[in-house]
Amino acid sequence: MLVLHDDVELPFGEVRLKEGQGLGGHNGLRSLEQSLRSRELLAVRVGVGRPGDEGQPSSTTSCLSRAA
Numbered sequence: 001m002l003v004l005h006d007d008v009e010l011p012f013g014e015v016r017l018k019e020g021q022g023l024g025g026h027n028g029l030r031s032l033e034q035s036l037r038s039r040e041l042l043a044v045r046v047g048v049g050r051p052g053d054e055g056q057p058s059s060t061t062s063c064l065s066r067a068a
Contacts, residue, residue: 001032001041001042002042003029003041003042004044005046006048007045008051011049012049013046015045015046015047017044017045018045019042020039
């Protein structure tokens, strides 16, 4: 299954492919794993930057607004 998900560990706009690795603490991936009963996921990680870092909006602002 191909999954696209946000990743605060990547700079905004950076994209990486991940296959068969851990969940990295991502609750959405954890939920998928539990529902599918499998970790066989091909994940496309889309960087959203860490909220609060220099040049990054707060998590509330970034979650409730459109990406530029």
